[in-house]
Amino acid sequence: MPNVYKSTAVFFPTDPQTTDPDRLVEGGKLELGGRSEDLDRVITIGQSQPVAELLIREFNLYKHYKVGNPGDDVAENAVLNEFSSNLRIVHNERDAIELTFQDTDKQLAANVANRLVEVIDSINQQLTLENRRGVLGLYKTRYDFLNTEFERTRQQVVQARRRYGIYGLEQQGRYMAREVVELESGLREAEGSGNSNRAAGLRRALSALTAPDGQNLINLDRYVQGADSLNLFTARLINLQDRLVKAQSEYETADLTLRARISSLYLVQKAYPATRKSQPIRWLIVVGSMLLTLAASIVVITLLELFQRTQRRLAVGEGL
CATH class of the missing domain: 3.30.1890.10 (FepE-like)
Structure with missing residues (x-):
């Protein structure tokens, strides 16, 4: 085995x-x-x-x-x-x-x-x-x-x-307010002093800054028109940026952890x-074999003894 x-x-x-x-x-x-x-x-x-x-x-x-x-x-x-x-x-x-x-x-x-x-x-x-x-x-x-x-x-x-010439809402707002105040003050002074040439120049500058058809790149009318749109776009951009950064982080984390x-x-x-070895256990096989052989021998001897007794009884019965 x-x-x-x-x-x-x-x-x-x-x-x-x-x-x-x-x-x-x-x-x-x-x-x-x-x-x-x-x-x-x-x-x-x-x-x-x-x-x-x-x-x-x-x-x-x-x-x-x-x-x-x-x-x-x-x-x-x-x-x-x-x-x-x-x-x-x-x-x-x-x-x-x-x-x-x-x-x-x-x-x-x-x-x-x-x-x-x-x-x-x-x-x-x-x-x-x-x-x-x-x-x-x-x-x-x-x-x-x-x-x-x-x-x-x-x-x-x-x-x-x-389109609207807006590159900094808060800074440009302060700048235009200051310019309008200064131009209006200068215009009033020029008109009061009778300096028509200076007054005409200041009036054209004020119109270019505030009129809807003003030629200035930075114009108060266009600033007012574009402020709401730009505020909306900027708010959405900030929101999307925050969500994008979070989504990118979650995606990278999920990708890395999936690879792990x-x-x-x-x-x-x-x-x-x-x-x-776990098997066979030879000493157990030997002992088992001995016990099995002993039991078989006892059974065989017992059967032989019974058989011989039966034969003797039959022989005695025939003699009578």
């Missing part, structure tokens, strides 16, 4: 919500204690046929178990049955998962057990990966929309400034090649 070796890996499953990188970035804590549904999910993944077929192909267990070639129904059933019989995944009393694989090759047993833990972890992470990709798409769509709206509004602000692969399992003990 060949020696059989066992290798065991021990790990705690975690709640996928607590390993979501988005929550960890926001300050969430990684909870190592798995719920009953987390334990059941991990065990179900480990015992599933796709996982078994993956490891069978990866370690070429068709050849190792000597069951035939891949693709043959008999070989497929035989290798799956052999693999399943050598695998044991249980939930122990400490709420941990014990994954044990046994084989005649102790190194292979350890490698299969460790690889199986990695596959379980990967599949467990995939359960939320597609949803997170969908969320990332929403972040990207929102960021692109806000970026487009921000650029369009910025162009509207630039066009409004050029945070393990959904907390590995307590990696599987190592066994230092001694």
Whole structure:
């Protein structure tokens, strides 16, 4: 009988919500204690046929178990049955998962057990990966929309400034108010002193600054007309800028966390090649064989004794 070796890996499953990188970035804590549904999910993944077929192909267990070639129904059933019989995944009393694989090759047993833990972890992470990709798409769509709206509004602000000659609402307002007051004061002084030439010049300057058809680039009438529009565009631009910065931050965070692969399992003990065989227990076989032989001998001797007694009784009866 060949020696059989066992290798065991021990790990705690975690709640996928607590390993979501988005929550960890926001300050969430990684909870190592798995719920009953987390334990059941991990065990179900480990015992599933796709996982078994993956490891069978990866370690070429068709050849190792000597069951035939891949693709043959008999070989497929035989290798799956052999693999399943050598695998044991249980939930122990400490709420941990014990994954044990046994084989005649102790190194292979350890490698299969460790690889199986990695596959379980990967599949467990995939359960939320597609949803997170969908969320990332929403972040990207929102960021692109806000970026487009921000650029369009910025162009509207630039066009409004050029159209109305407004480049600084508060500064230009103070400047024009001061200029109007100074021009009107100078005009009154020129008219009072009888300086008609100076008065005419000041009147033209005041008209250019305040009249609707004034030739000044910075004109009070256009300033009043454009102030409301520019205020509206500026307020929207500021709002879009704040939203865009937030959307960009959320998108970058989601993208980075999606690329991060945070393990959904907390590995307590990696599987190592066994230092001694788990079966067969030869001394137990020897003792069992001795007891079985003793019991069989007693039964045979008893039957022979009964048979001989019966023969003697028949011989006595015939003699009479």
